[in-house]
Amino acid sequence: MHEMALMAGVFDIIRQYTTDLSDKNVTRVTLVVGEMTNAVPEALEAAFEVHAKGTPVEGAKLVIKDIPLVARCRSCGWEGKTEKHVFMCPGCSSFGMELISGRELYVESLEVE
Amino acid sequence: MEIKVNTGILSANEQKAVENRKLFKENGVFAINLMGSPGAGKTTVLEKTIDYLSGKVRLAVIEGDIYTSKDARRIEKYGVPVEQINTGGACHLDAKMVSGALSKFDLTGLDLMVIENVGNLVCPVEFDLGEDQKIAVLSITEGDDKPMKYPLLFRESGAVILNKMDILDFTDVDLEGLRKDIHIINPDIKIFEVSARTGQGIDQWAEWLTDRVKDTVK
Ligand SMILES: Nc1nc2c(ncn2[C@@H]2O[C@H](COP(=O)(O)OP(=O)(O)OP(=O)(O)O)[C@@H](O)[C@H]2O)c(=O)[nH]1
Numbered sequence A: 001m002h003e004m005a006l007m008a009g010v011f012d013i014i015r016q017y018t019t020d021l022s023d024k025n026v027t028r029v030t031l032v033v034g035e036m037t038n039a040v041p042e043a044l045e046a047a048f049e050v051h052a053k054g055t056p057v058e059g060a061k062l063v064i065k066d067i068p069l070v071a072r073c074r075s076c077g078w079e080g081k082t083e084k085h086v087f088m089c090p091g092c093s094s095f096g097m098e099l100i101s102g103r104e105l106y107v108e109s110l111e112v113e
Numbered sequence B: 001m002e003i004k005v006n007t008g009i010l011s012a013n014e015q016k017a018v019e020n021r022k023l024f025k026e027n028g029v030f031a032i033n034l035m036g037s038p039g040a041g042k043t044t045v046l047e048k049t050i051d052y053l054s055g056k057v058r059l060a061v062i063e064g065d066i067y068t069s070k071d072a073r074r075i076e077k078y079g080v081p082v083e084q085i086n087t088g089g090a091c092h093l094d095a096k097m098v099s100g101a102l103s104k105f106d107l108t109g110l111d112l113m114v115i116e117n118v119g120n121l122v123c124p125v126e127f128d129l130g131e132d133q134k135i136a137v138l139s140i141t142e143g144d145d146k147p148m149k150y151p152l153l154f155r156e157s158g159a160v161i162l163n164k165m166d167i168l169d170f171t172d173v174d175l176e177g178l179r180k181d182i183h184i185i186n187p188d189i190k191i192f193e194v195s196a197r198t199g200q201g202i203d204q205w206a207e208w209l210t211d212r213v214k215d216t217v218k
């Protein structure tokens, strides 16, 4: 549900990066979204359409790059992809796992013409 | 033409959160962000906590709600400073809204700021408000599968209050399994079993909170 608010943030960023350009027609927006965020891709797409309407972004392609959840064990140092949101170490069965990736939520790039 | 951006979607919120956090720190105020489903008992737990801390900890409350000020009215009766934020449809508080509310308090005379977020297990977690600690309120009537289904809140919280323990016998909750799931998601989290109805367990939670408040130097 908060994807509308997240997308408002994306469009603020798009405006920041395109206001001084002569080519303002945005044709592609690439987002990076970690597995351990609460952002649902389908809801992001729907919010993107709503925000893009009537702007130079209308009709642009939204690319969402998923980043898997990777964690590292604080006890034995095991590192790897983790079962979705279950932070038990496959190496030593302990629970102290640090997140290495999966919390990303950023605009990577824009394509303008 | 491709433009490299690499800017966080929440970066504007994070900047505001940093300002809020600085303001809390400068004034020696410990701040918590109380989150949980609609009806989990956030406001009722808070009422009991205010009672317990009365005369010991100087606190104020920010109430987040989509449209109403019902919860702020409830808190007002306890004689503590309270500000209502209406999000006007948004399912979460953000740092800018909190910043606006903060300007209405005299922070110098406070030890603790409690921010009750909009009832929602998902969205509020993504928005840093500048708090020192996120606190999850989960009522046992919601079912013991909730931590595994909504892990991010439990992953990021310093403590979870398991509320409505007075009606445990009327539920099919596997309490041991629930505690285990929470610890799998976050081994460092404190779990408090509480009934905001009877007051059971409020003392342990409130004492833990008081210790955190005392650690925040004036
Ligand atoms: N039996 C029982 N009922 C409780 C307990 N705590 C709260 N309630 C009831 O649960 C309902 C919701 O409580 P609130 O404190 O308003 O819940 P909330 O999380 O603040 O709800 P929102 O702010 O709307 O998201 C009320 O009818 C409370 O009386 C408890 O420990 N036991």
Ligand SMILES: [Mg+2]
Binding pocket: B042, B043, B044, B071, B116
């Ligand atoms: Mg409430």
Ligand SMILES: [Zn+2]
Binding pocket: A073, A074, A075, A076, A077, A078, A089, A090, A091, A092, A093, A094
């Ligand atoms: Zn290990």
